[in-house]
Amino acid sequence: MPADQLRRTRIQDLLTSTDLNREVLVKGWVRTRRGNKYVQFIALNDGSCLATLQVVADAEKFPEESLKEVTTGSCIAVRGQLVASQGKGQTVEIQATDIEVLGTADPEAYPLQKKATSLEHLREIAHLRPRTNTFGAVLRIRHALAFAVHDYFNRHGFYYVHTPIITGSDAEGAGQMFRVTTLPPEHPARTEDGSVDFSEDFFGKATNLTVSGQLEGELAAMALGQVYTFGPTFRAENSNTARHLAEFWMIEPEMAFFDLQDNMDLAEDFLQSLVKYALEHCAADLQFLNDTYDKELLARLRSVTDNAFQRLTYTEAVEILKSAKKKFEFPVDWGTDLQSEHERYLVEKHFQKPVILTNYPKEIKAFYMKLDDDGRTVRAMDVLFPGIGEIIGGSQREEDLGKLEGRMAEMHVPADELWWYLDTRRFGTAPHAGFGLGFERLVLFVTGMTNIRDVIPFPRFPKNAEF
RNA sequence: GCUUCCUUAGCUCAGCCGGUUAGAGCAUCUGACUGUUAAUCAGAGGGUCCCUGGUUCGAGCCCAGGAGGGAGCGCCA
Numbered sequence: 001m002p003a004d005q006l007r008r009t010r011i012q013d014l015l016t017s018t019d020l021n022r023e024v025l026v027k028g029w030v031r032t033r034r035g036n037k038y039v040q041f042i043a044l045n046d047g048s049c050l051a052t053l054q055v056v057a058d059a060e061k062f063p064e065e066s067l068k069e070v071t072t073g074s075c076i077a078v079r080g081q082l083v084a085s086q087g088k089g090q091t092v093e094i095q096a097t098d099i100e101v102l103g104t105a106d107p108e109a110y111p112l113q114k115k116a117t118s119l120e121h122l123r124e125i126a127h128l129r130p131r132t133n134t135f136g137a138v139l140r141i142r143h144a145l146a147f148a149v150h151d152y153f154n155r156h157g158f159y160y161v162h163t164p165i166i167t168g169s170d171a172e173g174a175g176q177m178f179r180v181t182t183l184p185p186e187h188p189a190r191t192e193d194g195s196v197d198f199s200e201d202f203f204g205k206a207t208n209l210t211v212s213g214q215l216e217g218e219l220a221a222m223a224l225g226q227v228y229t230f231g232p233t234f235r236a237e238n239s240n241t242a243r244h245l246a247e248f249w250m251i252e253p254e255m256a257f258f259d260l261q262d263n264m265d266l267a268e269d270f271l272q273s274l275v276k277y278a279l280e281h282c283a284a285d286l287q288f289l290n291d292t293y294d295k296e297l298l299a300r301l302r303s304v305t306d307n308a309f310q311r312l313t314y315t316e317a318v319e320i321l322k323s324a325k326k327k328f329e330f331p332v333d334w335g336t337d338l339q340s341e342h343e344r345y346l347v348e349k350h351f352q353k354p355v356i357l358t359n360y361p362k363e364i365k366a367f368y369m370k371l372d373d374d375g376r377t378v379r380a381m382d383v384l385f386p387g388i389g390e391i392i393g394g395s396q397r398e399e400d401l402g403k404l405e406g407r408m409a410e411m412h413v414p415a416d417e418l419w420w421y422l423d424t425r426r427f428g429t430a431p432h433a434g435f436g437l438g439f440e441r442l443v444l445f446v447t448g449m450t451n452i453r454d455v456i457p458f459p460r461f462p463k464n465a466e467f
Numbered sequence: 468g469c470u471u472c473c474u475u476a477g478c479u480c481a482g483c484c485g486g487u488u489a490g491a492g493c494a495u496c497u498g499a500c501u502g503u504u505a506a507u508c509a510g511a512g513g514g515u516c517c518c519u520g521g522u523u524c525g526a527g528c529c530c531a532g533g534a535g536g537g538a539g540c541g542c543c544a
Contacts, residue, residue, distance in 0.1 A: 438544030
């Protein structure tokens with residue numbers, strides 16, 4: 001390689017380097033430029049870390065006029081000496097010998113000037129918000145958590161199974177679905193009785209975007225033993241909250257030969273490992289979020305890694321809530337689903353740590369959950385987190401074909417559409433369990449953000465699919 | 468979908484009881500300043516007060532409808 005073919009170094013690597021007084025090349029986006037007619041300072045960020053690198057440009061080499069285009073938001077390449085900093089805010093800096101403007105950013109038009117903007121406004125410029133400290137930190141943490149998910153399962157003998165995004169069943173039991181079709185919306189083919197003729201559609205039948213990979217995950221678990229899916233899921237619910245998205249990523253492990261206890265053990269160890277990974281690998285970003293948004297963030301993360309989760313049955317929880325002094329807006333009664341206020345009371349007031357609730361009444365849970373011996377409850381589990389509410393929902397599955405068919409009939413789930421699912425119980429059925437973890441809810445918890453639309457790069461929610 | 472709050476400069480906001488030419492901080496621009504840390508100091512430019520209609524001598528302010536956004540709730544992950 002010729003001597004003048006200097007390779008770019010990431011800013012994170014330069015800031016941690018002890019190998020000073022050498023020529024380096026950095027490229028990134030300008031956060032600020034300040035100074036006087038003798039010396040100019042440029043704060044440069046390349047996304048590799050939260051911190052900026054200070055570029056020093058002396059007036060002898062760089063008259064102020066030559067730096068006119070080096071404005072907040074512009075992209076530059078800087079060649080220079082990596083030296084110990086004379087200033088106080090940083091240990092190293094670059095004494096620039098050459099600055100090339102790769103892309104200008106008109107200061108009158110660029111919306112991210114060096115001034116705090118609200119998260120609400122940043123949602124409207126979501127295409128640019130990754131350039132802010134906050135979203136840089138959130139996206140790096142999001143990446144770390146995604147990596148940690150794969151790392152955890154790989155280390156524990158799970159296989160990553162890619163379940164379909166487009167599904168032919170419209171009864172996965174987890175909510176309203178988005179239709180996938182190539183039929184013309186104005187004049188779709190009609191059958192004789194006037195309904196849309198999906199036999200003319202691309203797949204020859206009605207298809208939708210998946211709401212869950214669980215059922216397919218169960219098929220794989222009945223062959224590979226321990227599997228997981230990690231992919232996008234879609235819910236066409238008109239949900240307008242800070243905890244719901246129309247498009248979100250879900251992690252769904254499914255394990256043959258696991259009962260509800262094994263399932264809880266896995267969920268707890270999994271969540272603790274993920275949070276621990278973030279604490280170890282995203283220290284600077286987490287510290288920034290802690291200092292900027294939520295002074296309790298780091299303490300709350302450690303409370304998850306350092307405490308065993310409280311486990312109790314739905315029935316026990318109802319008793320605690322009934323004897324609680326607090327007045328609830330909604331009354332608590334055995335058989336009704338718990339409201340957000342009830343879950344919050346248990347997690348944030350009563351136990352003050354994560355809670356796993358189990359053995360819910362069968363009426364309020366899905367058809368595939370294994371019936372308890374009493375015939376009234378099912379082997380369900382919900383993991384409740386402070387500030388988030390339900391972060392995991394899971395269960396031991398009903399492995400008995402007859403009982404499963406009975407539950408499907410009771411709950412009006414069309415068995416003929418799920419013939420392939422029932423085959424798992426027909427041929428070599430086995431006890432098994434699994435759960436679903438909403439990835440964005442995990443990122444929400446770990447980052448301390450309060451709106452789920454701020455932890456996914458391009459949020460999809462009712463009336464919004466911009467970018 | 469329900470409840471509730473909000474919408475004024477590029478951003479974050481103030482604007483009294485309805486009353487003359489709608490303000491501040493930051494950003495931007497111009498200038499000053501020998502190493503700054505969201506630099507500092509001085510000055511300048513910058514407005515469809517979300518939209519439509521109404522009440523009034525007069526509306527940023529009151530009323531109605533609409534649009535957009537936030538928070539809470541429901542559905543859930």
